[in-house]
Amino acid sequence: MQTILRKVFIALLVMTASAVSAQRTVNGTVTDGRGTPLIGASVSLKHRPHTGTTTDTKGHYTLVIPAGEDPTLQVSYIGYIPRTGKPSIKTNRLDLALNEDETGLQTVVITGTRTPKLLKDAPIVTKVISADRIKKTDATHIGELLQAEIPGIEFSYAMDQQVTLNMQGFGGNSVLFLQDGERIAGETLDNIDYNRLNMDNVERIEIVKGAASSLYGSNAVGGVVNVITRDATEPWTANLNARIGAHNNQRYGGSFSFKSGKFNSLTNIQHTHADAIDLGRDGDYSTVFGSKTWNIKERLTFNATDRLNFTGRAGYYFRERDKSADTRNRYRSFSGGIKGRYSFAGGKDDIEVAYSFDQYDKSDLITSSRNDIRDYSNVQNSLRALYNHKTGRKNVLTVGGDYMRDYLMSYQFENNGSKRQYTCDAFAQADLHVTDKLSAIAGLRYDYYSEARANNLSSKLGMMYKVGNCSLRGSYSGGFRAPTLKEMYMSFDMASIFMIYGNENLKPERSHNFSLLAEYIKGRCSVTVTGYYNKVDNRITTAWNKALNGMQYVNMAPLKISGFDVNAQVKYPCGFGASASYAYTHEHIKAGEPLTSSTRPHTATARIEYDRQWKSYGFCITLSGRFLSGVTTDEYTSVSSYEETSRQRYPGYAMWKLSLAQRIAKGVNITLAADNLLNYRPSYYYNNSPSTTGTTLAAGISVDIDKIFK
Template identity: 30%
Template sequence: MKPELKRFFFFFSSFFCCGTAAVAQADFFENDSLQEVVITATSTPKKFKDVPIYTRVISRKDIENSGQLSLNEILMNEMPGIQFGNEAGVPNINMQGLGGNYVLILMDGQRTSGETRNNIDYAMINPSTIERIEIVKGAYATLYGSNAIGGIINIITKNNKKPWEVSMAASIKSKQFYQAEMNAGGRQRKFSWLTSVKQSLQQGYELQNTNYGRKYYPDTIIADHALSTWQVEGGKLLTIDQKLSYSPTQKLVLDLKGNYSIRERFNAGAEGEVLHNFFYNIGGLFTGSYHFDSLNALRLFYNYNDYRKANHYRKLNEQADTYSSCIHNVRIVSENMINRKNQLVSGLELLNESLITYMFQAGSKYQANTLSAYVQNDYKPFPSVEILTGLRLDHHSDFGSRLSPNLALKADIFSRWQLRASFAGGFRSPSLKELHTDWDHLGMFQIIGSRDLKPEVSNNLMLTLTYRPKKSEWTVNVFRNDIKNKIALFPNTAGDTIFYHNDERQKISGFEITSAYRILNNWKIFAGYAYTDDGLKTEGKRTSTTRPGGAVLKTEYFRKINNFLTTFSLSGKYQQHMDVYGFDAEKAQYYRQEYTAVLMWRLNTLVQYRNTIELNFAIDNLFNYRPKIYNFYMPMTPGRMYQLTLRYRFDNLLNKK
């Protein structure tokens, strides 16, 4: 067995055995997270244990105890079923076998503009502003519409709850990474506000392969002639987030949120001497909520988000815009308690999307509109049974109308067992890029969109069983996602042009097993394993770049002595080995490429003094793992890295009477 696998199974078996023995002897109590309120799956607040649809939550405490400084690292290290690749320096998400086009990432329940490669710009989200992250697995179009075939990640940001709140923090990390941030807020009578500012700097560095890349043909092995070098590009980032809230009466709440981000990319090599890429994001969200009483409310949302790219030519000191993705989104939502057994959510929504990109013919701008109506009923016929039904009608300006249903059931079995079952219809309208692209890819081939594309539709089935003995939780989740009219790129016979085209069907299936313990009141253990078969094969050969399996193991130990609270956290992320086949048109043969298993550990120590001073020290990649061959599907790690964060909170001083 390889050394990294030995370490993984040693730690996994040790924690499992220790956890089982300790749980059997301890005085048990219910998991605190069960009482946490979540909103993504139902649109209305509901305790985590009562949500009918399988949902995972990353809490504020989880984020603080991990010490992670970026959103994608938080997601990947907390969830076994989430992977990230790296293509041209852009993180690419994969969840349940599907990429960024199929995972809908929301900020406070609202859409965000996208990156060129179908992801959001993860770097522009400040983790210190996050209250929690809610993750709904599987298709769920009823409340959120297109792009939710693979699941939803809803990032809920913090609201200020104190008369005064001020904190400052500074972080340093190996490879010349520096970060400074400030958070300030207040609450006075009917008005509250919260401002967050973050600035970071990362210098670029170089990675060197220590082995030759190989392609395995049926009759021969072809290896690279030289060891490749990879450039990890650095950059600067500034993010500003502002939240305002005003309650003129007890029934009316007005919220305004704004954000501005600018990121400069330090392009590597000769290109970097000529130009640097700049990325901008400007967003605004207005929410008006009127509560008729504690059970009935009407909400109005207006969301604006604009993500842009530009080339800054350094010697000329000139800038040229190359990309703009903009959305305007208006929603009206009614939340009504019909009776003590029925809660109804209904809404109307208008979404306008526009796109300008270098991938279109010069000067072209395209846009699309979607008008939607939806209704969802949360019915509780018995205290132990809950049924969620919903239906959404979308009318797209290019593709006409589409109905998306969902049905979910939650049943409490005996005293500590819960069964969840759900069926959800999902869909994804072809993106503006897929419809209108006409781009010469570096002189290698032409990429052409198609206006004859049909929307993708999916049927998602999911079954979840949860067992909660005292101080622990076991969950098994099994899913199947059947996607029709899947959109993919297909080359012509000459290989000089690639077209967007509707493939016939993709069938994805898998499962996830998670286990959580609390031991002796101050020791927590979480373990999870996820397996996915995304069904991508050609002539019986696996062409998928989704790793079939992944696991997470995390343990946290808390210790309080006088005014000091210390939290030790050890977490490991394992990604399974995969073989991927490609086709060599010149040889008319398939070849195989190997991507080795990955196992990386992170040790984090958080010391807090009177909730005023925090010192966070982390060792990332604890056992100094380095791939022998770097590529888009291997972590771009230089080896073991160190991180130090110092935070000072002024709250206790400012809020003294």
């Protein structure tokens, strides 16, 4: 018996030794164009992106290659052009130097196609705001950032100082906001709570303008904004940051990440506080409510094997608004989810299954009694499956489907009642690399909404052709928005002035979007021109109903929105960079329809910066501005008739900001900013005028604790 056991043990040792000897260990360094080591650069197998590692403080990496592999390594780093290469067979070594991505076109994007694709190769027009740009803008939440970076976007106030969005004629219920590809629950006056989308630990933001319902379904009539969180790529990181500005505007944050073995984790906490602002002049409002927020997020990834990984996430959000001395509005969110991804042998197929949960509640705190009365709750449970099959070198076939259960309890329903519905969909998309110059994308999606009894087939077709330094893109996309539970069942007393009623017979909105883009790139300069046309049928809005003696949700005649964008940017090795963007929007509403337009026809943004970095000190000084033209619109003067209107002129304005970001020591960064340099103040505070009292100053500090000790 002992002889048999000895033979088995020896056989196991021989097999283990053979397996180990069959493995291959490669190493090397990753540097920039000047030979400086790049810390935390990602090094992975090209056909197995989840088999990889990151460079250490000296830019060095070591990677174990599975047996039988003839590896091609892919190296990437934020702000640099990715490179691939094969390690030497004799030395098992591969050293690579990465060049800066001055135009940003080497960024990998996913929103327009649901599959990773370099921005320069994406047939669907996608705007990307990078982590570096987010850091330099120093925005607290997504509204501040989008207004500073993209023309045609305006965040303003609706009634009761609730934030509302206008993106080139489309409101908040027509622009779909995603967090790492997942929908966000809750709305107020057709807009999500944008304060939930804070900018800490954001890798990038991808914006796809125009209908995207063939991939994302309802609400993606006017576009998609996807906020993508960064991954933990280094052994550990820790950051503490703070910012203080005018009106006791405070922001404190901290984040911690680690990567160890099969696990990596990213935790973020942020707290903000702002006092009430007395505007000191007449207007639709004279005081901006004070508020405070807490935002806590956790993301944990487990790489079970080189082919299978799981990502779990959880979040808590709290916001309190000081509406009056007697009442404080409270908003809470609890969110979570888990996603699993498996890559099949050969690297041509992968499957992703995800579950997500999001609950958004509203309540009113009565300060005298301390009673916290909840009167709104939106709960979404979603399940998604996605399958990708690669054919040839770059062709990808994507198929998938979603199921969502939507529950809504609201103070706007009769007797604070509740409603629920389920939605399901199936979609398919072909991403084709026809030639090195020509690529195309085509997709279909079918949606069904149970309570609205609405179904829709959305389609998309996009093509890109490259000629020398030019890229030409053209696309058609269909949009779809089902009536919401609120729009179907609302029964709300509007401050004892009139009632607002839902309509169970509403038809879904459907849109047709056409766009053309020409892009020219030479060296460090790029210019893009985009033209588009949107036609939206059965737009849902409210109109006066004489029989009900109140407002009711109805479908209106087709709405037509057209325009064009122009963008130009340049960046030189000396550190100088500049960009300018202009957007023209024309919104055509048929006379007599119960909708007026406050879309500003002309908007623009501009930025000039100078960036210099040395070994122990660096700075970046930036002058940025945004311009919004005036707009003349008709306002209804009576709720009993849509025949009585008066002309109203909303004035244009310009806002300029000067900021100085300094790296004063290893891991220590200080930002100083002066906003509204021209000291602009509205003579009358309309809901869509900026709530500024003049020039304001702010200062912030960010400390990367891990860099101090490395």
